[in-house]
Amino acid sequence: MASQNNSGQSGAVSDLVDHLSRLPGIGRKSAERLAFHLLRVHESEAIALADAIRRVRQDVRYCEHCFNLCETTACQICSDPNRDATRLCVVEQPRDLMSLEQSGVYKGLYHVLLGRIAPLDGIGPDQLTIDALVDRVRTGNFVEVIMATNPTVEGDGTSLYVSNLLGEFPVQVTRLARGITAGSILEYANREVIADALTGRQKL
Numbered sequence: 485m486a487s488q489n490n491s492g493q494s495g496a497v498s499d500l501v502d503h504l505s506r507l508p509g510i511g512r513k514s515a516e517r518l519a520f521h522l523l524r525v526h527e528s529e530a531i532a533l534a535d536a537i538r539r540v541r542q543d544v545r546y547c548e549h550c551f552n553l554c555e556t557t558a559c560q561i562c563s564d565p566n567r568d569a570t571r572l573c574v575v576e577q578p579r580d581l582m583s584l585e586q587s588g589v590y591k592g593l594y595h596v597l598l599g600r601i602a603p604l605d606g607i608g609p610d611q612l613t614i615d616a617l618v619d620r621v622r623t624g625n626f627v628e629v630i631m632a633t634n635p636t637v638e639g640d641g642t643s644l645y646v647s648n649l650l651g652e653f654p655v656q657v658t659r660l661a662r663g664i665t666a667g668s669i670l671e672y673a674n675r676e677v678i679a680d681a682l683t684g685r686q687k688l
C-alpha cells in the first residue's frame with residue numbers, strides 16, 4: 485500500500501493523480517479522490533479499467549468510410565447491407581451518431597466530421613473530414629444529405645459551409661428541425677426530441 489501521509493504521496497500515486505487531473509472536468513481534488521478509490525477497490529477492478537483504456541486505444545480506430553469508431557476497417561453501420569445507402573447524415577462526433585442511432589428513426593448512413601469549424605479555437609475545414617465527405621457524395625448514390633451538426637453558432641456555420649460545398653451535386657441538403665433548442669447539444673437531447681428533429685428536417 486502506498487504511503488498516504490500528509491508529507492507526500494508515493495511516486496506512483498502522485499503520477500496517477502497527475503494523469504487523472506488532466507482529464508476534462510476532473511480537478512486536482514477529484515483526481516485524488518479517484519486515485520484513492522482505485523487503491524481501495526478490488527485489484528481486478530482497477531486492472532480491468534487500465535485494460536479497457538489500453539484496448540480502446542490499441543483496437544479502436546475510425547471507420548475508413550464514415551469516421552465512426554470501430555475495431556475493423558469498416559464500422560457496423562457501413563457494413564450493414566440493410567441501411568439506406570441513399571441518405572447520408574453528417575454529425576460532428578461519434579457520440580452524436582450514437583444519440584441519433586438510439587432514437588431508432590434513421591436508417592441511412594453517416595459521416596462523422598470529427599469536430600466543427602471553430603475559427604476561435606483555430607479549427608478550420610482542413611482539420612475535419614470534409615474532403616472525404618465531398619468525395620463520398622461525388623461517388624455515392626445519395627439523394628439526401630442531412631446536416632445534423634449541433635445547433636450552436638459553430639455547428640450552424642459548419643453546416644452552412646458544407647452545404648455550400650455540396651451545392652454542385654444533385655443531392656438535397658437538409659438540416660435537422662429545431663426541436664432541439666438552439667445551443668443545446670445533440671449528445672444530451674433525449675431520443676423523442678431527436679426523433680422529432682429528424683422527422684421534421686427542412687431543406688437548407
Ligand SMILES: [Zn+2]
Pocket residue numbers: 547548549550551552558559560561562563
Ligand atoms: Zn462507417
